[in-house]
Amino acid sequence: MRTVVHLIQDDAEDRKSALAITKNLTEDDSVELDAVAVVAQGPGIEAVRNDAAVSEHVESLLDDGVSITACQNTMDMHDLTEADLVDGIQTAPSGVGELTRLQSDGYAYIRP
Structure with missing residues (x-):
């Protein structure tokens, strides 16, 4: 099985x-x-910043082999660059495009 978690939470x-x-x-x-x-998009992008309070959690997930992708559109809106993200985070032109691609590839969609 393959699963994608949509990280878009404001809180x-x-x-x-x-x-x-x-x-x-x-x-x-x-x-x-x-x-x-x-996939980190919208306010969820805050969790994958290298200065985030949860950056160690993100690093742990990356160490576990979880693929984490940040939405470039969101990054642009917040004036973020790849240097602002935890090392190992990938980017995609749009979060929704990445979610669509993954679901098309058979990933189950989870939005906690």
């Missing part, structure tokens, strides 16, 4: 919860996972 605690849910999924031995991805 910092909700973003932290979404990351925890993603971590729980990677540690759930009852689920046979081929891939887990996270």
Whole structure:
């Protein structure tokens, strides 16, 4: 199975919860996972900044093999560059385009 988590939450605690849910999924031995991805878009982009309070959670997910992609449109709106993101974060021209592509490739969509 493949799963994509949409990280779009406005509230910092909700973003932290979404990351925890993603971590729980990677540690759930009852689920046979081929891939887990996270797409950060809108206010969710705050969680993948290198100065975010949850940056260690993001790094842990990357270490676990989770693919994390930031929306370039959102980054542009917030004057962010790749240097502002946690190392290892990929970018996509649009978050919604990345979500559409992943779902077309068979990823289950989760929005905690």
